[in-house]
Amino acid sequence: MKIFGIFLFLPIVGLFNSHALSASTEKIEIVLSKADIQQLINAAEVNGLERSRQWQKLLHIERNLVGVKSSQVVDSGFFLAQGLFKNQSELSATVYSFFIKPEVYAQQIDPPIHKSQYKVGEKLLDHSQHPICRFPARLKFLRQNLGSQSAIWKQLPRVNCTYQYIFLQALDAAKVNFVFSSYYSDSPGSAFGHTFFRVQRKSNLAVQHELLDYGLSYAANVTTSNGFLYAFLGLVGGFTGSWTNMPYYYKVREYNDFEARDLWSYELNLTQDEVNMLSLHMWEVGSHTYRYFFFTQNCAFHMLTVLEAAAPRLHLSDKVPFNYVIPSDSLKALFYEPDLIKKVQFRPSLRKIFLARLDRLNDSEKNDLKKYILNTKDFSVLEDQHNDRSAHKIDAALDYLDLKYSKQIMDTKSSEFKIKEELLNKRAQVNFVTPELKFKTEDEEDPAKSHGSSRWSLLGTEKRNQYYFGYRFALHDLLDPSYGLPKNSQLEFFNFLFFVNDNKYYLNKFNLFRVFNLNPLNFYDRKFSWGVEIGADRQNKNCRNEIEGCLLYGTKMKAGVSVGFSTGDIKHYLWGLGVAEARYSSQMEKGYYLWSPGAEIGLLTRFSEDFSLMASYSKEFPINMNKFETYEVKLRKSFANKWALAAEYENDIKSLGFYYYF
């Protein structure tokens, strides 16, 4: 729980609240009289603009965990109420700054685009540092809300915002999509999925070439490649976060191809005016940094806050309690707003594309493909007297290479690149055009359909006054309903399980982190199944008090193989793993440390998305201590994705109860 304490030290950026113009501002050259400026500021005050929702959202002022309101943007460049304006509120400072004479910021620059339209060496007058250029969304907001002051607004300086202009021209935003990239359990930073915006360009709408859209993404500026340091710094706010704007094809390459993750696009029902405001606001906030927190002020949260800044009618960030938000929660928050989601669109990962190509092959063709994969020198197995059959076989082989060697193939000197190059040449010679692959959106895979990320549980045993209760912050285990979540992965953070016996409470289990990935072996995908957990676990063997047991702190790792098969619609997975445990306890019979190798076998049977059975048995042989066994059988059936009935049998204790997801 200590880690949560650290969240309290959130950066606090104070905003000043003085509405009278101070003496220091007299030095600034402005195009208006001081009286005019004051008139505008007074009008803003009468209208309560400073406290208005949109103004607060534009400044990213949010309440932190202790209830203090402060801006989550940390770099000073985002605030005008400093330096010359240091005694002003941000609103008065902003109003004032808009009327600074353009000459103050004028500079001559080389034309950044359309060079052919300029003479050699010709310079361009630019005012990009003028607040009008830097804060266009604030300007739009003030002009809209202080429309009655039109005589004053007419005197707004004329400036050349060269770079802002280029940005807006390039973005050319017409529609905004909220994109969720599915779970990627191979990397802790992406295990929960990632969210970003896809901006559809006006010029692109007619033809809908998604690849030419833009991806606006908020992410941590990670400064370490050490996984543990990454997790720690991420939790305590050791990184800054910022926005990047990239062509969408980068995102597709990164997620669909390199990480083989599906992309889900949710088109947002925004007016063109709101879309424009979002573009302007992205420009003003885009180059500034926030403090990044893995669980709170992360990509998922800031996706919501910028949407609220652009369209204050939306109430999204208040749908995530305490600002604890994981990407799928931010996605679900969108569904609280009626009609905000216009359309759902699915973009298959390279793995899904490969499987679809494999589907086009019959059994003997699949065998040919396997032969080729085992010996890529023997191309003849892919050849067929019918062009279409050769084409389908080669197509599948090409995608297999891309999937298996996505990184190696980027290096044109690698042997994998050469193998693929050769195969491509053969494919080009086959006179057959591959028909387009069609994918239908699998509803049960839609990440918006996943169960609530947190969970309560209560299970009673055969004895009176003996029961288990548990709380888990996030996210999923193998028996939870699997709609919209990876089917064979378990990923849990802050999981507590208490055991109550005759009014005595015991912490039975605590997982800071627990992950278990079942990767059923098949010919094309030969990955280990593995699991890691960090936390504390109560055991009975080797403890001084064998009845109450003792709490062992430490870690357990397991790795091995699993296989999957089906009987009708029912899917089964079997696994066999080697286990290694390293734990500490002061309550053990001899010594403080337990070093223990062991083995585990298990079975998972999935009758349907919401009905599963799991059984496992493990035996461990600790060094210099008594060996011990653990076994469990668990059955869980969920209803409406909201709660589940459970029957469990674990180390001689039978229990019955329910789980509740929220």
Add this chain to the structure above:
Amino acid sequence: MKKLIIALLTVISTFAFAQKKSSQPKDNPSEKFDRQYGIAGCGLGSVLIGKRGAQIFASTTNGSWSNQMFGISSGTLNCVDSPTAEVASRMDQFIMVNRSRVQGDIARGQGESVAAIGQYMGCTASSNKIAVTLKSSYTSIFTSGATVTEVTDGIITAILANPELAKSCQHLG
């Protein structure tokens, strides 16, 4: 994830540097598409490998004057001298990142990346038609060891060699 981006960018910048060396004027029909600034000179490439771009990923921005960076990372900037060169320059950037997809789609004669390239060239002809045309020129586009600009030039040349198709591609002027 970030590591992958960086890996991707490293490869891209290697491409870009390799490009610079070979951007001597060529005596081939595609000379008119030459991008005098090279891939490293414009748009995303320059941002990511230039000193401004280093800031994006090194998080050293002090924020007071960095709006410019955010905009420039938008990837459609160009600093070329003619419309055709502008098209070619954008295609370079696209192919740099998507080479593997583009090459696969052209070999198969169908695919989304070919449709995107068609749009860069402003073609109204169907992307299937473009893909089939490019498929028949596969070997001349993807010669062994072809650089990114050579691939782009190869694609434009293949389209121009088909007058009917070329007529539908307004950006090729």
